[in-house]
Amino acid sequence: MPTPTRSLETHGIPIARRPRRSRKALISLGYFVIPLVVLVSLWQLATTLNPSPFFPPPLAIAENLWKLLFGGDALVTELFFTDFLTTVGRMLAGFAIGTAWGIVVGTIMGRSRAARETVTPIVELLRSIPATATLPLFIILLGGGDDMRVVFIAYGVSWFVLINTAAGVGSIHKTMLDLGQVFKVSRTRQLFTIVLPAAMPKIFAGIRIASTAALLLAIVSEFILATNGIGFQLIQAQGRFQLLTMWSWMLALAILGLLINSLLDYVEGRVLSWHKLSRARI
Amino acid sequence: MTDVQPKSTHAVPGDPGALVVVDNVSHTYGSGSTAHNAIRNLAFSVQPREFVSIVGPSGAGKTTLLRTLAGLLSPSSGGVWVEGKRISGVPDDMAMVFQDYSRSLLPWLSVEKNVAFPLGGSKHSTAERHEIVRESLEAVGLDGFGKRYPWQLSGGMQQRVAIARALAYRPKLLLMDEPFASVDAQTREGLEDLVLQIRDRYDMTILFVTHDIDESVYLANRVLVLSRPPAHIVEDLRIELPEPRDQITTRENPDFVHLRSRVARLVHGGTPEG
Numbered sequence: 001m002p003t004p005t006r007s008l009e010t011h012g013i014p015i016a017r018r019p020r021r022s023r024k025a026l027i028s029l030g031y032f033v034i035p036l037v038v039l040v041s042l043w044q045l046a047t048t049l050n051p052s053p054f055f056p057p058p059l060a061i062a063e064n065l066w067k068l069l070f071g072g073d074a075l076v077t078e079l080f081f082t083d084f085l086t087t088v089g090r091m092l093a094g095f096a097i098g099t100a101w102g103i104v105v106g107t108i109m110g111r112s113r114a115a116r117e118t119v120t121p122i123v124e125l126l127r128s129i130p131a132t133a134t135l136p137l138f139i140i141l142l143g144g145g146d147d148m149r150v151v152f153i154a155y156g157v158s159w160f161v162l163i164n165t166a167a168g169v170g171s172i173h174k175t176m177l178d179l180g181q182v183f184k185v186s187r188t189r190q191l192f193t194i195v196l197p198a199a200m201p202k203i204f205a206g207i208r209i210a211s212t213a214a215l216l217l218a219i220v221s222e223f224i225l226a227t228n229g230i231g232f233q234l235i236q237a238q239g240r241f242q243l244l245t246m247w248s249w250m251l252a253l254a255i256l257g258l259l260i261n262s263l264l265d266y267v268e269g270r271v272l273s274w275h276k277l278s279r280a281r282i
Numbered sequence: 283m284t285d286v287q288p289k290s291t292h293a294v295p296g297d298p299g300a301l302v303v304v305d306n307v308s309h310t311y312g313s314g315s316t317a318h319n320a321i322r323n324l325a326f327s328v329q330p331r332e333f334v335s336i337v338g339p340s341g342a343g344k345t346t347l348l349r350t351l352a353g354l355l356s357p358s359s360g361g362v363w364v365e366g367k368r369i370s371g372v373p374d375d376m377a378m379v380f381q382d383y384s385r386s387l388l389p390w391l392s393v394e395k396n397v398a399f400p401l402g403g404s405k406h407s408t409a410e411r412h413e414i415v416r417e418s419l420e421a422v423g424l425d426g427f428g429k430r431y432p433w434q435l436s437g438g439m440q441q442r443v444a445i446a447r448a449l450a451y452r453p454k455l456l457l458m459d460e461p462f463a464s465v466d467a468q469t470r471e472g473l474e475d476l477v478l479q480i481r482d483r484y485d486m487t488i489l490f491v492t493h494d495i496d497e498s499v500y501l502a503n504r505v506l507v508l509s510r511p512p513a514h515i516v517e518d519l520r521i522e523l524p525e526p527r528d529q530i531t532t533r534e535n536p537d538f539v540h541l542r543s544r545v546a547r548l549v550h551g552g553t554p555e556g
Contacts (some may be wrong), residue, residue: 051323052540095370125379129369173382173385175382175385175386176385176386176388178352178354178378178386179380179388181354181372182352182354182372182376182377182378183377183399183400183402183451184372184374184400185399185400185402188401191389191401193399194388197388197390200386200390251318274390274431274433275389275390277431277433278432278433280430
């Protein structure tokens with residue numbers, strides 16, 4: 001039998017204790033929920049006491065959103081599929097393609113000096129053009145279909161991932177690369193076991209920004225030449241002066257944004273826990 | 283890069299029984315007016331099972347020499363032979379312990395995965411790999427720490443992990459680049475004795491770069507003293523102190539005191555009498 005595990009404390013070394021999860025979560029939930037409840041109550045009170053067609057009460061907005069998405073006979077309404085999920089689908093597809101592209105090109109730029117020096121001027125020029133300004137060009141080149149929207153989103157979000165990946169991959173400490181060489185690790189394995197994990201904190205920061213940009217670009221792309229999607233519904237509601245519906249879709253977007261953010265928080269917590277914890281020790 | 287030596291793999295210059303032969307190695311960084319001549323015409327050989335310390339003033343090109351021996355840097359001229367073969371990259375059967383353990387250990391891998399890192403190829407089965415990792419950790423006194431992460435350990439323990447990783451590779455030649463430069467004095471003594479232990483246990487040849495004169499004498503069978511750059515060998519000193527070495531009795535031995543003073547004079551002044 002193996003000898004019993006010696007405790008770190010017998011060596012006089014303090015153990016890195018994980019913060020008590022439940023307690024911390026409860027406190028941060030408190031910080032988050034209490035101001036929200038206060039704010040929404042004030043808003044509700046103000047709009048009830050002083051009704052305005054431009055600013056409907058929050059409860060009415062929430063109720064209307066529920067009706068729009070879940071108010072039918074079935075579990076969800078048709079709008080849920082034709083517009084809500086359509087936008088989510090476009091956004092996710094564009095986000096995934098743009099992220100993958102950004103990681104691939106960013107890695108090449110970070111690894112090869114020749115590639116970096118050739119590509120950097122082009123990257124700097126193209127990413128200075130606001131992505132939204134390229135929408136008319138994408139429409140002319142690719143038409144008004146879903147593929148155009150996905151390509152447009154992918155193009156716009158790829159820059160954030162690309163720049164961060166190139167920076168992360170390019171700034172890996174020499175010792176880590178020497179390590180791979182000394183132990184005769186193949187270049188492919190070096191890429192996946194040293195380079196990309198080491199760059200992951202920076203890549204992930206890029207992914208966070210890209211996720212926000214993806215939602216933004218998805219909505220903008222649906223303002224023009226679209227027949228469905230949350231952006232399309234917003235423009236329709238505006239045209240018909242249905243302010244309650246406009247507010248409802250905006251609420252839907254807020255919830256969607258929050259969901260994406262929490263999901264990324266969770267993934268980051270799993271993938272990058274080493275980064276946070278090792279930082280906390282310094 | 284100019285290569286004046288013939289590319290023959292068999293013509294080992296000098297000593298044919300040696301594990302490492304360094305033949306007239308020079309290295310210059312950059313060119314023109316900014317060129318820095320780090321090492322010049324270095325020549326020495328290392329026998330199997332020797333423990334060779336390399337000391338010199340700071341900035342003397344010790345790291346350049348070690349990187350050349352590791353095949354990480356190809357010299358401007360001259361050549362290095364390991365096991366009778368002229369190296370053109372990282373030689374087989376060689377491992378290295380880096381100075382900066384916080385950079386050389388991968389923080390996203392647990393201690394045991396860090397140690398298993400050099401075993402990545404398909405040469406070993408999972409069970410073999412597991413056994414090698416366990417034995418290597420045991421050799422450095424870290425059994426039971428496999429599931430920890432490097433950043434949960436003290437500096438001295440992290441450097442032990444780095445040593446265990448080198449052991450897992452089962453090298454004949456171990457290069458150590460100022461491995462104990464950033465740990466405290468007491469931890470350092472423990473690590474020095476550990477290195478001597480594993481050298482005996484695994485039958486390795488060790489090249490140990492340090493700027494600590496006492497350490498160079500305490501550990502080695504031979505001390506190579508380098509000059510200021512462009513570095514050449516000022517003296518190749520044989521250390522015949524009783525084995526096994528002991529932190530107290532070896533260091534109070536008059537021969538030790540004499541040798542360390544001699545090395546110190548060479549490092550500081552460049553002449554033994556200085």
